[in-house]
Amino acid sequence: MQIKQLSNLVNLNAKTIRYYEQINLIPAPKRASNGYRTYTQADTDRLVFICRCRDLQIPIDDIKALLAAQILGDGSCIKVDSIIENQLIKVRAAQKELKKLEVSLASLLTNCTANTINDCQIIKELNS
Template sequence: MKIGEISKRSGIPVETVRYYEKIGLLPAPDRDASDYRSYRQAHLDRLLFIKRCRNLDMAQDEIRELIRLAEKPEADCADVDHLLARHLNHVRERLSELARLEQTLVKLQAACSDGRTVSECGILGGLTSELKELDAPGEDNHVPGTHRQGHN
């Protein structure tokens, strides 16, 4: 099947299919006589596997490791279990961080009341003071842990 068809069948955009090939998550397909990519069922199966992993918020490195492990069907599944345990810990850390973010947002929202002008806005004032705290050296203004690349 051509890239448009595999994209449609997998629900993954064409650009993403190409990206997965480029980074090695998806093996390069054969080319037909016209030099078009020619995907097989195995490519579709791999894309659907990647999609399920991404839906579980797994990082590319985690997916790559799961693919490597899946290619050894007779091996002990302890490594798969260990990878999933690390990912679950990461998810729990993020949930905790998001709960703290929620508390901060609730406090900021409570700082606003009707009848104030923008210059008196407790939310904007709170964000300004929060930004000063976040601008401390070595910190960023994202929810901690949500954008870490390559961490398991």
């Protein structure tokens, strides 16, 4: 299949697919006689895996490590477990930061009872 078909199939734009080729997340595809890239089912499967990893906000280098682990097949899962555990730690830290942000924004919102900008407590607090 051509890049446009692959793009539609995996819901990625062609530019992203070419970028993934450039950084060696996916192998360079074969070229048809007209110079167009041609992709296989294996390319589709690999891109689906990469998209799922990106949905989980796994960094590119870790995706490369996960792809390499798949090639080994019967190796230890320690590296895979470590990558996912580290990502979970990052997500939990982000959740804590978002909770702090939520509390700060809620506090700002409840502090303002003014009807004019000159008397607005939110503006005063943001300026302090």
